[in-house]
Amino acid sequence: MVCDAWRPLPLRDAAASVLLNVFAPRNGPQIRRVLRPGGTLLVVSPTPRHLAELVGELGLIGVDARKPERLSATLGPHLDFQGSSEHTFPMLLDRTAVRTVVDMGRAPGTPTPPSWTGGSPDSRPRRRSPPRSR
Secondary structure: OOOOOOOOOOOOOOOEEEEEEEOOOOOHHHHHHHEEEEEEEEEEOOOOOOOHHHHHHHOOOOOOOOHHHHHHHHHOOOOOOOOOOOOOOOOOOOHHHHHHHHHHHOOOOOOOOHHHOOOOOOOOOOOOOOOOOO
């Protein structure tokens, strides 16, 4: 279910065993209300290194280094922290994919970076899968 985090979540009290929050605002009181006792909230949140290669190059806003503290302040009064793990992996993106990734994170009304005025997708060779055996 996708819903507005700033409004009451459209679930009964203690209805969810697991909630997943991906790069989105978190409403601690509502999350606590809808989680069953012993339920789990999984939060996916960027680190300051998220898209770091693009932030400087395209003039994007980076991730606040205090994000973990803000996350704790939002959820800490309502939930017990159980642990975290960090998952990092490189991505090889052509120009079209870079634009898609950046556009997903831009706020509405944010100007398009000047370097994107025209041009065609990057023509670098793409990785190919090895031929299949018959």
